[in-house]
Amino acid sequence: MRNSHLKTVRRELREDSRLFFGKTKLTAKALGQTAEEELAPGIHRLTPFLTGSVGLLLTNRPPHAVVDFFAGLTKVDFARAGAVAPRSFTIPPGVVYSTAGEVPAENDVPLEHTIEPELRKLGVPTRMRKGKVVLGDDDGEGDGYLICKEGDVLDSRQTRLLKLFSICMSEFRVKVVAYWSAASGEVTEIKASSMEGIEKD
Template sequence: MPRSKRAKIVSLTKVAKKTREDKSTLIEEVQQNIEKWKYCWLFEVGAMRNAYLKTVRKLWKDSARIFFGRGAVMAKALGTTVEEEHRPGLHKLAKQIKGQVGLLFTDSEPSEVTEWFDDFHPPDFARAGNLATRTVTLPAGPVLRVHSDPPEPFPHNEEPQLRKLGLGTVMKRGVPTLDAPHRVCAEGKPLTAEQAQLLKLIGERMVEFRVVMRARWEAESGEVTQVGSGVVVEDEEGKSGEDEEMSS
């Protein structure tokens, strides 16, 4: 029996694919900035958060241009071989474009750039797959939000969620309460989705958003200098994290 047309499921969401024109425009913009600025930095992002990337973009909007995401297109713009590179030396930078990396074009001196990004590492909540940086144990008694000042107990209507995340809570005087200490996570161990969510609920931040400079190309000499040795934190969701093309 033929299926009724009325039973057909129609998706109401549609994601526009990047067109060849979009890629050509990005390549052109990158190459225009190669001609404009003294330095092109390759940077890597750890504990990827779009909100913090937007903060970086805002703070550097008057003195730099930043591109993030779509690594293959950025590499093509620079040129991955000596024959294809847009300016001498750029192929050495293009070959390093892998993972959560971006390009920062600026005239600011190298010492100013590295010092600024070394100092910019706001704390954030860990995600599933991140390693716990410390052991967190909730004591017996009311379950508290540690990020409030002073810490305050969870309201009664959030007790079902706490139990769903693994806490053996009971209600006492309308407050979710533990009869015994509960270890949320152990230092050095990967976090589960439930542990990460629970840490977020109680206000425990375990990771830092970081932008680590990996290499620098100088327009005047065409030299590429390796500069970064820091470690970035990746999320279980994948190395691409929350990649978005970011320019300023």
């Protein structure tokens, strides 16, 4: 989970909310895992949702406002090693541009010559020709260089190459899975496909 994005979330919610991340077993123990151990009436039914990379948000905001806030919060980011590539990416042959063909050449700039040694170090068969970084033939003939295919589990070399070309393949999102209401003592699961169970005031 990206710390910079979490800081943004905390900053947005700091007036009336508190966000906690920690070990899920410890959090479940603190809330109470049975009706006898629970911290507040019905809150033990929240503990089955504490699996994986999850946090707790304590707030007085209505549930629909929290779900709407997080539904609108999506940040693009550079992929990390272990992420699955959502699409394929190939550096086209010819002069190598800073976005490797993601935008038309007339709107792009040639890649800095200082980056060329790093590209070769990362396995890309580039060379310098008349002060420009070139892949394949000068006239754009030959094969491009495939960095990743859709569905590949990315390694650190691939993620470094994607970052060099400013290609963001990850999204930061927060999904609300359930909430507990102090007023009713009920836990409501939020379905990913709908907002069922959320009452708007």
